[in-house]
Amino acid sequence: MIKDHYIFSTGRLQRKDNTLYFVDAEGNKKSLPIEQTENVHIFGQVDVNSTLFNLLAQYGIRLHFYNYYGYFTGTFCPRAQNVSGYTVVQQSAHYLNREKRLYLARSFLYGGIHHMLRNLRRHKEKTEEMVQTIEAEAAKLEEVGEIPEVMGVEGRIRQEYYQAFNVILKPEFSFEKRTKRPPADPLNALISFGNSRMYTEILSEIYKTMLDPTVSFLHEPSNKRFSLSLDLAEIFKPLLVDTIIASLTNNRAITLKHFDEMEGIVFLNDEGRKKFLTEWEKKLGTTVQHRTLKRKVSYRYLIRLECYKLIKHFIGDTIYKPLKAWW
Amino acid sequence: MIKDHYIFSTGRLQRKDNTLYFVDAEGNKKSLPIEQTENVHIFGQVDVNSTLFNLLAQYGIRLHFYNYYGYFTGTFCPRAQNVSGYTVVQQSAHYLNREKRLYLARSFLYGGIHHMLRNLRRHKEKTEEMVQTIEAEAAKLEEVGEIPEVMGVEGRIRQEYYQAFNVILKPEFSFEKRTKRPPADPLNALISFGNSRMYTEILSEIYKTMLDPTVSFLHEPSNKRFSLSLDLAEIFKPLLVDTIIASLTNNRAITLKHFDEMEGIVFLNDEGRKKFLTEWEKKLGTTVQHRTLKRKVSYRYLIRLECYKLIKHFIGDTIYKPLKAWW
Incomplete structure (x- = not known):
């Protein structure tokens, strides 16, 4: 089932080959099923590398960022797909x-x-x-x-x-x-x-x-x-x-x-x-x-x-x- | 003058208070004048933290990502800016x-x-x-x-x-x-x-x-x-x-x-x-x-x-x- 993921902890979102992982400050690793993900919402302080964005773009995944108060600040959007x-x-x-x-x-x-x-x-x-x-x-x-x-x-x-x-x-x-x-x-x-x-x-x-x-x-x-x-x-x-x-x-x-x-x-x-x-x-x-x-x-x-x-x-x-x- | 910035090196884009810095793999630090920046184009492998996106959003700065072949893959867009x-x-x-x-x-x-x-x-x-x-x-x-x-x-x-x-x-x-x-x-x-x-x-x-x-x-x-x-x-x-x-x-x-x-x-x-x-x-x-x-x-x-x-x-x-x- 397609679902949204939320990240509240401090840590790092990274790719290993074609898989998406979140590694928290204690080194705990959690994989996010890339084919069943459409949106990732980032509330915590999360490190990301630009190569990750390329992977996300490939799968049409959007990354949404929220500030300290939990208010939405912006989105990483893959290149225009559905325009008419x-x-x-x-x-x-x-x-x-x-x-x-x-x-x-x-x-x-x-x-x-x-x-x-x-x-x-x-x-x-x-x-x-x-x-x-x-x-x-x-x-x-x-x-x-x-x-x-x-x-x-x-x-x-x-x-x-x-x-x-x-x-x-x-x-x-x-x-x-x-x-x-x-x-x-x-x-x-x-x-x-x-x-x-x-x-x-x-x-x-x-x-x-x-x-x-x-x-x-x-x-x-x-x-x-x-x-x-x-x-x-x-x-x-x-x-x-x-x-x-x-x-x-x-x-x-x-x-x-x-x-x-x-x-x-x-x-x-x-x-x-x-x-x-x-x-x-x-x-x-x-x-x-x-x-x-x-x-x-x-x-x-x-x-x-x-x-x-x-x-x-x-x-x-x-x-x-x-x-x-x-x- | 408002201008676009291009990053080709490996390194880290970070904020220190309200200033934007790019630090390359050798530790060389370069500041980007945040008030005169509208777009940052990332061709290199660059690390970013989610708190940086909140700063970019505040100043309406867009971050564009390009893959290994130099093709555009996606953009970080601050919450609705140039839309009307x-x-x-x-x-x-x-x-x-x-x-x-x-x-x-x-x-x-x-x-x-x-x-x-x-x-x-x-x-x-x-x-x-x-x-x-x-x-x-x-x-x-x-x-x-x-x-x-x-x-x-x-x-x-x-x-x-x-x-x-x-x-x-x-x-x-x-x-x-x-x-x-x-x-x-x-x-x-x-x-x-x-x-x-x-x-x-x-x-x-x-x-x-x-x-x-x-x-x-x-x-x-x-x-x-x-x-x-x-x-x-x-x-x-x-x-x-x-x-x-x-x-x-x-x-x-x-x-x-x-x-x-x-x-x-x-x-x-x-x-x-x-x-x-x-x-x-x-x-x-x-x-x-x-x-x-x-x-x-x-x-x-x-x-x-x-x-x-x-x-x-x-x-x-x-x-x-x-x-x-x-x-």
Whole structure:
């Protein structure tokens, strides 16, 4: 099975012939199965030699680097493989046409709302009122005709949804509101860490297709950001990030001791990150029976399928319908 | 001045506080001015630590890796830097609109034709008839209304232009016609080598801007190719590649001994490539006084300026006019 690898220790990533090894500071050697690896995430202080990059390029493996606080800083990308000017112009045409753009912006939100409500309905007795408020807001989506209004609906829905976290999660993880720069409390730190992992995960899948990650619909295409990843994250954040947060905190796998604070920034510490990422990999590798493909597909592959559905939509093959978990 | 750095030795690239150092196998230390660096090209066997990537990301520096044969394998890209979904959609809009696309397709050709005629006029007595034929073809460009017709005009002009090579160049480099796959004779081998160097050179400059290299106008955007590079090459091939070929062969710096043949493929040998690339670097570094910038700019920078002019055109700032050498 294809999977991502994470390196937290200090050590050296090296090749021996055509095999990839990580050797830690104590000299312990661990081999990474090169043919089953697509991404390596480096959180620790790791030495690499340029010859290794050539091996990685050969196998199309990407190396992602994270700084001290666990924030993503950059990626080693093998030479352009999946590029298509044809797809890019068709994708752009769907941004340039107001109706086409609105259709996609709404679709991403419908997918996201479906998954938010799915999370809340698991705690029916406590969240009934919030579910109703969100449903009422969602009904307005068909009426609004401009992207900023769509974003407005999205903002109000998300605010209501995050309020529900206070009744769903344990009291120690209660929060007043979503704060991003910087996260002000443990729950915000968890959401930020999870969402940031979500964006890179989606970006990795986008890169395996011919989509242009900068041309987006709900989020305005802008400079220096891969906003298509943000668009698709609307669908997947409640399905993946939020369910992982709920399960890790409710099972006390992650508690307050997994957070540090420095200069007003609350962040998940090393131990906490490991717990989160282990759960993340487990979740992304979990499979569900796909209704039309008639076979089991992993959550990770569901992201890729969403990209393929977009390409089919752009080239006029099949109209895009967002993923709505049916299981 | 912002410049690229090349590392050919074995050694280690490291940070000390906020400075970048290269230490070679003998322990010689060389500092790279981090604020004046955009790209580091690694040809040697170089050790790097992940903390260095975080520093590079902070300064938006890209690290390019090349394998043993000198072929490009991949790049470390700081988190989204020169990407702009905004520019991509505006660029695509100029492809999607027939008139806008035609304007650009014609513009690239006008630039190219200007430089072809400039080359031919240096041998006025021998090329007068060809110049007239090309001018007559060029006049048709305003009348044709479809891209394939524009390409037709381009094809006829280039055929006429290449015929002129037989009267301009030494007899040993005469050829019947342009053959690409594979080049059938030394002149074709030279043109192929030069054009291919031209495409990568332009692609490097495109990457320093926010342009999408796959969205093109004269050439149809397609899969797995950077066709904007082909578009811009129309302007620069006669200005750079063809003048270098003429000067190298007429001065006998490159003669028939610089070519090998294998299974019907004629190609420039190692010695020949070195001669060509030395001349190439010299030419690309040559400066001319820029009329509106009021300062000296290198031929390489003229390529970058062409990209900037395209961006201004796409975002509706200034209408694009192709470079036409005035010196």
